Amino acid sequence: MKDAKTVLAVKNLTKIYGQEANQVVALDHVDLELATGEIVMVMGPSGSGKTTLLQLLGGLEPPTEGEIKLRDGEWQQFYREPQISHYRRDTIGFVFQFFNLISALTAEENVALPLILAGESKKKITTEAKELLQLVGLSERAKHLPSELSGGQQQRVAIARALIHKPALLLADEPTGNLDSRTSKDILDLFVKMRDQLGQTILIVTHDPYVATYGDRVVLFRDGRMVDEYRAEQIVGQNRNERSVYIMERLQSISNDPVMSS
Ligand SMILES: Nc1ncnc2c1ncn2[C@@H]1O[C@H](COP(=O)(O)OP(=O)(O)OP(=O)(O)O)[C@@H](O)[C@H]1O
Ligand SMILES: [Mg+2]
Structure with missing residues (x-):
C-alpha cells in the first residue's frame, strides 16, 4: 500500500500512568500510520x-507525549481539551465489546x-439512519429495541451508529468478544464490507488470531511498544485456519522472547 493515502498518523505516542515510584509506561513512543481504507x-x-x-x-485519554497528523495536514502536538473532544466527536467512531446501546x-x-x-x-437524521441500517442489513429491525435483537444484530446497530457521522477512523476493542x-x-464480514464500500479505515483490538486474519495488517504489541507487524500477504497459510495458526505462533514468540523480558 505504498501510495495509499494516510488518514491518520501518530508519532512518539506515549502514556505514563501514575507518579514517580508507581509509574507505569503503558505506551512507549509508538509510531503508527493508518492508510485510508485499511483494516489494522x-x-x-x-x-x-x-x-x-x-x-x-x-x-478518550490525553497522551503524556506524542504528535498527530490527519490526512495531509501538518504534524502537531496531540490534542488536549477542548480540541480533544471535537476530535473525538468528529474524527472517531467507537465500537465496543458489549455494544453499549441505549436500551x-x-x-x-x-x-x-x-x-x-x-x-x-x-x-437528514431520518434519511441517514435508514441508509446506515440498510447498509448493515437491519432495515426490517429499525423499530426494535436492543432487548429484542440478537447480540450480532445489536453489534450491527452499534457499527451503524459509529459510522453515521462518517468518522475518519473506526476503533473497536474486542468487537466480537x-x-x-x-x-x-x-x-467481521461487515467490517470488510464497510472498508470496501465506504473506504472506511478500521482499527480493531483482538485476542483472537482468527479474527486477526481479517486484517490488511496485524501489529503486535509488547510492553507498550509495537514490536512486529505483518501485512496480510506476509501471513503464511492457505486458509484462515492456517493463517490464524501462523499469527498465534508469532504472538507466542514475542510473548516468550527472553531478550525483551523485563
Ligand atoms: N488507568 C490506569 N492507571 C494505571 N495503570 C494503567 C491504567 N490503565 C492501564 N494501565 C496499565 O497500563 C498497561 C497497559 O494496559 P492496557 O489496558 O492498555 O493493556 P491491554 O494490552 O489492553 O491488556 P488486555 O489484553 O489485558 O486488555 C498495564 O500495565 C496496565 O496495568
Ligand atoms: Mg485491553
Missing part, C-alpha cells in the same frame, strides 16, 4: 498497551443519536 488488527499479551492505544487514538431507544434511534446530539435536521464464532464471522 492490534494484538499483544495482556497489559501490552492495546486498550491504552485505542483510548489515546480515540481521544430505551429503538435501533434506528440509537443509530441516529450522534446526529441528534449534533443538532442536524430531522430529515461477546459473540459466537458464526456471528463473529458475520460481523
Whole structure:
C-alpha cells in the first residue's frame, strides 16, 4: 500500500500512568500510520498497551507525549481539551465489546443519536439512519429495541451508529468478544464490507488470531511498544485456519522472547 493515502498518523505516542515510584509506561513512543481504507488488527499479551492505544487514538485519554497528523495536514502536538473532544466527536467512531446501546431507544434511534446530539435536521437524521441500517442489513429491525435483537444484530446497530457521522477512523476493542464464532464471522464480514464500500479505515483490538486474519495488517504489541507487524500477504497459510495458526505462533514468540523480558 505504498501510495495509499494516510488518514491518520501518530508519532512518539506515549502514556505514563501514575507518579514517580508507581509509574507505569503503558505506551512507549509508538509510531503508527493508518492508510485510508485499511483494516489494522492490534494484538499483544495482556497489559501490552492495546486498550491504552485505542483510548489515546480515540481521544478518550490525553497522551503524556506524542504528535498527530490527519490526512495531509501538518504534524502537531496531540490534542488536549477542548480540541480533544471535537476530535473525538468528529474524527472517531467507537465500537465496543458489549455494544453499549441505549436500551430505551429503538435501533434506528440509537443509530441516529450522534446526529441528534449534533443538532442536524430531522430529515437528514431520518434519511441517514435508514441508509446506515440498510447498509448493515437491519432495515426490517429499525423499530426494535436492543432487548429484542440478537447480540450480532445489536453489534450491527452499534457499527451503524459509529459510522453515521462518517468518522475518519473506526476503533473497536474486542468487537466480537461477546459473540459466537458464526456471528463473529458475520460481523467481521461487515467490517470488510464497510472498508470496501465506504473506504472506511478500521482499527480493531483482538485476542483472537482468527479474527486477526481479517486484517490488511496485524501489529503486535509488547510492553507498550509495537514490536512486529505483518501485512496480510506476509501471513503464511492457505486458509484462515492456517493463517490464524501462523499469527498465534508469532504472538507466542514475542510473548516468550527472553531478550525483551523485563
Ligand atoms: N488507568 C490506569 N492507571 C494505571 N495503570 C494503567 C491504567 N490503565 C492501564 N494501565 C496499565 O497500563 C498497561 C497497559 O494496559 P492496557 O489496558 O492498555 O493493556 P491491554 O494490552 O489492553 O491488556 P488486555 O489484553 O489485558 O486488555 C498495564 O500495565 C496496565 O496495568
Ligand atoms: Mg485491553
